[in-house]
Amino acid sequence: PPGDTAGCTFCHTSSEERCSTCHQRHQFNPVVARKSEQCKACHWGKDHRDWEAYDISIHGVVWQTNKWDPTQFDLTKKLSDADYVGPTCQYCHLRGGHHNVQRLSTVYTSMGMSNADRGAPLWKEKRDTWVSVCDDCHSPRFARENLQAMDEACKDAGLKYTETFKVAENLQLDGMGEPMPKDLHPDWAGEHVWSLKIGAYHDGPGYGGAQGQSGEFRMSNCSDIERVCFESVGYWMTYIFKGMAHGSWNDATYCDGSFGMDRWLVKAKAASEQARRFTALEKKAGINWVPSEFWRKGDWMNELSGAKIVKEFPGKNIFDLCPEPGWLDTH
Numbered sequence: 001p002p003g004d005t006a007g008c009t010f011c012h013t014s015s016e017e018r019c020s021t022c023h024q025r026h027q028f029n030p031v032v033a034r035k036s037e038q039c040k041a042c043h044w045g046k047d048h049r050d051w052e053a054y055d056i057s058i059h060g061v062v063w064q065t066n067k068w069d070p071t072q073f074d075l076t077k078k079l080s081d082a083d084y085v086g087p088t089c090q091y092c093h094l095r096g097g098h099h100n101v102q103r104l105s106t107v108y109t110s111m112g113m114s115n116a117d118r119g120a121p122l123w124k125e126k127r128d129t130w131v132s133v134c135d136d137c138h139s140p141r142f143a144r145e146n147l148q149a150m151d152e153a154c155k156d157a158g159l160k161y162t163e164t165f166k167v168a169e170n171l172q173l174d175g176m177g178e179p180m181p182k183d184l185h186p187d188w189a190g191e192h193v194w195s196l197k198i199g200a201y202h203d204g205p206g207y208g209g210a211q212g213q214s215g216e217f218r219m220s221n222c223s224d225i226e227r228v229c230f231e232s233v234g235y236w237m238t239y240i241f242k243g244m245a246h247g248s249w250n251d252a253t254y255c256d257g258s259f260g261m262d263r264w265l266v267k268a269k270a271a272s273e274q275a276r277r278f279t280a281l282e283k284k285a286g287i288n289w290v291p292s293e294f295w296r297k298g299d300w301m302n303e304l305s306g307a308k309i310v311k312e313f314p315g316k317n318i319f320d321l322c323p324e325p326g327w328l329d330t331h
Contacts, residue, residue, distance in 0.1 A: 011042035031075045039089045046235045053246035062086030112241025115158040150244035160261040167268045173206045179291040181208025185298025190309030190317040221298040225271040236260035
């Protein structure tokens, strides 16, 4: 809903279209755009924890304690001539002053939330580029060892997330995922699909939707166990990836990273056990549970496009209504 996404749209509609997002409209000074805090306006928060990871890393501490000293950080120099005592966000991500962040970005596979082999040949060029930035100050071996440490942390996180997801999946397949997909308010696309049904990986009538049709990670109008799964991968797994990528070990462990995933796995198991116990008791007592009406209406979800599509275009979803591929990206 618009009220919920006001903060999202401010960042997602500005950075690609306006120079003043980073250069500040009333100053438009390159010196301002070279400061790490300039990235902070957008790149922080639970599901894209860049600033926090950098800020409490050794690199961030070097910046915060030396940024007022022009002999340590001469921000009047172009990035291509920068010889800082430590890296800023811009030094690594806008390498040499290049404005295409993705060109030298260290981000891949959906901010670290995918169960992927990050050392696979697919990302060799990206990783070699990453090392070429690190070796301004460190040895290439040091950089590659840290990349490997990140890989291992993400593999461990993937195992925890897979187990958490499986608990919710088994509950759904056994008919105890509350509420069932057919009773849900339609999602933003106008579909009635279990929120954790991700494409062809979870096909079959137990998941709702057509073959190959994908669900979405919902944050509202979903069962508690589905929300736990979303937060486990969307928040805590992101903490781990971002923390390891920026050298913030606390973020990857104690600050709800791996410790958060442990806690949410326990929450998922507890929710599943409770649902199974209640189901057994209801069956023994002859109670036929009917989902509450709010599951069909949705909490604060009538402003989403899905409700309008279901009402005005029965049997269609938002993708059926797009006049051409890519239309959603600009509308």
